[in-house]
Amino acid sequence: MNTDNTKSQMRKGMLEYCIMLLLRHQPCYANDIIQRLHEAEMIVMEGTLYPLLSRLKRDGLLGYEWRESTQGPPRKYYVLTDDGQEALSQLDASWEEILRTVNILKQ
Amino acid sequence: MNTDNTKSQMRKGMLEYCIMLLLRHQPCYANDIIQRLHEAEMIVMEGTLYPLLSRLKRDGLLGYEWRESTQGPPRKYYVLTDDGQEALSQLDASWEEILRTVNILKQ
DNA sequence: TTCAGTACCTTGCCATACAAGGTATTACAA
DNA sequence: TTGTAATACCTTGTATGGCAAGGTACTGAA
Numbered sequence: 001m002n003t004d005n006t007k008s009q010m011r012k013g014m015l016e017y018c019i020m021l022l023l024r025h026q027p028c029y030a031n032d033i034i035q036r037l038h039e040a041e042m043i044v045m046e047g048t049l050y051p052l053l054s055r056l057k058r059d060g061l062l063g064y065e066w067r068e069s070t071q072g073p074p075r076k077y078y079v080l081t082d083d084g085q086e087a088l089s090q091l092d093a094s095w096e097e098i099l100r101t102v103n104i105l106k107q
Numbered sequence: 108m109n110t111d112n113t114k115s116q117m118r119k120g121m122l123e124y125c126i127m128l129l130l131r132h133q134p135c136y137a138n139d140i141i142q143r144l145h146e147a148e149m150i151v152m153e154g155t156l157y158p159l160l161s162r163l164k165r166d167g168l169l170g171y172e173w174r175e176s177t178q179g180p181p182r183k184y185y186v187l188t189d190d191g192q193e194a195l196s197q198l199d200a201s202w203e204e205i206l207r208t209v210n211i212l213k214q
Numbered sequence: 215t216t217c218a219g220t221a222c223c224t225t226g227c228c229a230t231a232c233a234a235g236g237t238a239t240t241a242c243a244a
Numbered sequence: 245t246t247g248t249a250a251t252a253c254c255t256t257g258t259a260t261g262g263c264a265a266g267g268t269a270c271t272g273a274a
Binding site: 136137138 | 252
């Protein structure tokens with residue numbers, strides 16, 4: 001568990017958090033994620049996403065399973081692991097903290 | 108004006124935004140900033156802050172003036188320039204966008 | 215069997231957070 | 245007057261990570 005590191009990363013980017021929020025509801029493969037984030041007004045590039053997913057997988061926060069597609073090669077569907085769920089809870093807390101910080105500074 | 112770039116930086120970090128929010132109200136020198144951000148629950152290191160301030164200065168978003176101190180060497184008080192004010196408005200918008208994104212993803 | 219579409223991944227570059235270390239000015243006490 | 249502590253500003257080196265560009269592999273249809 002490297003939430004300290006993740007937390008410090010959060011200052012650098014909301015991306016990781018947003019992706020894990022997405023996966024909280026349902027397994028997704030890369031293009032799913034890109035499209036859904038786009039719908040939520042956040043742009044993410046392939047070259048950013050794939051390394052990020054690999055990293056989260058390597059850190060044990062995500063797992064994946066292959067699923068057949070009717071329209072091309074099989075897809076890697078990523079899922080939150082139990083560790084991932086827990087890390088996400090901590091990220092939720094970090095997000096609340098950022099919210100507080102910004103609200104204080106906006107006064 | 109490189110708000111596109113700043114906007115993309117924002118995904119990486121809230122720091123720049125928070126510092127400019129601080130300076131919206133009043134001129135501050137480095138230790139002021141560190142302390143006030145700390146009070147707002149955001150930690151920032153000297154080695155992060157000084158280059159960041161120099162960068163914002165170089166980009167014309169901040170200016171500074173020297174002020175005497177009763178307790179040591181003179182201090183560099185940073186102020187938002189007009190360009191800085193405008194950039195900050197755009198960062199406000201980006202922040203709202205992130206808020207929307209997270210709220211959508213949290214549903 | 216070739217080509218377009220889809221999907222996954224890597225490489226190289228650049229920006230930046232951070233730790234650590236360095237320099238300069240000031241105040242104060244010996 | 246000199247030395248020392250406190251304050252303040254800044255730089256260097258390292259690691260991380262976003263992004264553009266390019267590459268590989270599988271699938272299905274012309």
